[in-house]
Amino acid sequence: QRYSSMIRPKVYVTRIVDDEAMDILKKHCDVTAWSGTDPVPPAELEKNIAQVDGLFCVLTDKINKKLLGMAKNLKVISTMSVGYDHLDINEIKKRGIRVGYTPDILTDSTAELTIGLLLATSRRLIEANTAAKVGHWQTWSPFWMCGIGLKNATVGFFGFGRIGQEIARRLKTFKIKEILYTSRSAKKEAEEIGASKVNFNDLLKHSDFLIVACSFNEDTKEIFNMNAFRNMKKNAVLINSSRGGVVKQDDLVKALEEKVIWGAGLDVTTPEPLPPNHVLFKLDNCVILPHIGSATTDCRKEMSALTANNIVAVLNNQQMPSELHL
Ligand code: NDP
Ligand code: DGY
Secondary structure: OOOOOOOOOEEEEOOOOOHHHHHHHHHHOEEEEOOOOOOOOHHHHHHHHOOOOEEEEOOOOOEOHHHHHHOOOOOEEEEOOOOOOOEOHHHHHHOOOEEEOOOOOOHHHHHHHHHHHHHHHHOOHHHHHHHHHOOOOOOOOOOOOOOOOOOOOEEEEEOOOHHHHHHHHHHHHHOOOEEEEEOOOOOOOHHHHOEEEOOHHHHHHHOOEEEEOOOOOOOOOOOEOHHHHHOOOOOOEEEEOOOHHHEOHHHHHHHHHOOOOOEEEEOOOOOOOOOOOOHHHHOOOEEEOOOOOOOOHHHHHHHHHHHHHHHHHHHOOOOOOOEOOO
16 A cells, blocks of 8 residues: 555665665655664664564575564565575565565676686786785796686586676677586577586586576575586686575685685685685685675665665555566
């Protein structure tokens, strides 16, 4: 039902977001927001969710059965992310709560970052920069800091949706040999991009660069484990900008230490943040970024505005600009 101008719906925002998003919400709703830079503590979220009609959340907020049980008035959950593995979709669906998310608008930023991460890993940018800073750059040397080039490479994608395809389009300009992909369904865009669908084993076997761009779910959980690494090329570079849980991280540590694969670039890890003393940070053949795939200011502004607009649409009985159809 449409809210009368007398009764304003209530919304809780779990992070400090930009003024534009807050203004969109405040025009229509009474807004309460967590003001810390850290994630909202579960007890605080539980207290607030009981009161509100709409929730503006981010990927660190675990929206689980217990929390939903307290959300007696909740009509819409809008997450400032395209990934929604932090939401208990079955429970949300049972309760008839609508879900908003932010696909497409972050695709280009995330594709750009993934290419940056790939080059940083394969051309050893962080390792080389650190070496130069600490005085290990003594002279130009024929084989010092050599990495792996993209030219003539076979690039494989595990997951070939919006982001995977945009990465592939950009990588074509690097004179690569071929693009392979594995996903549940064949992609109509594959022909235009020049990508061939292969099964998981062939993807592992043939890829010089293997880019993980899938969503996180029961089937993709830890699919990159020692078994998978052993089926990859010894010179393969693994890049993950999906979710940390897709990789069995202890197996990756072993695979990098024992040179089962050549290197890995990770924008996502388990847990997040990865503790600074974690062994992965000690490995020269691993580049780790703190989950910054979509982190350009313009992109994050668009994401937060869309997240707010999704909430307002539901509370005003209008079509959501970006609904996740459950
Ligand atoms: P899409 O839904 O467009 O693409 C997801 C892809 O994953 C699809 O090709 C899908 O295949 C594939 N997939 C899912 N399950 C499986 C499976 N079991 N086996 C094989 N393939 C599978 O999403 P986006 O491209 O927009 O985003 C992808 C993910 O990237 C997000 O879910 C999020 O986790 C992550 N992300 C990370 C960011 C970062 O900051 N690092 C930023 C943005 C997103 P099919 O279509 O056939 O089902
Ligand atoms: C997402 O949107 O799922 C990312 O992980 C953060 O932008």
